[in-house]
Amino acid sequence: MSDRTTGPARPEWPLYEVFVRGKRGLNHVHVGSLHAPDxxxxxxxxxxxxxxxxxGVSIWVVPADAVTASSPDEKDPYFEPSGDKVYRHPTFYPIPEDVPHI
Structure with a gap:
């Protein structure tokens, strides 16, 4: 099947999520999505x-169907339990003045 405005019909290309690490960054950051054949x-x-x-200095592309993520509706079961563990927060410990970053 063909259409004059869209060209020949083709199967839908899979969706990829794109992550880029900036020149000054240490982490890859999600910047968007795109469709591609491979x-x-x-x-x-x-x-x-x-x-x-x-x-950027590095790019990751990940098939969207390979990404597993928590739902915003699951916020309480996933993240609430750590709130009662104050020892995980650096504010619980005295930090020496000669330590620049934690």
Whole structure:
């Protein structure tokens, strides 16, 4: 089947999530999503789309169906239990003055 405005019909390409590590950053940050026929093309397209101005030094592309995430509705069961463990917070411990960052 073909359409004059959209071209020949093709199967839907899988969705990829794109993460970029900036030049001054230590962590990869989610910057967006894109569709691509395969992993290599997803990486190529992510570079062209999300790092056109040399913003990054590393790119990760992950098939969206491979990402497992908690739901905002599950906030209490996932994150509330750690609130009662004050020893996990650095404010519980005295920090020596010669320690610049924790």
């Amino acid at each position: 992993d290599e093309m997803a990486l190529h397209n992510a570079r062209n789309l999300y790092t056109r101005r040399n913003e």
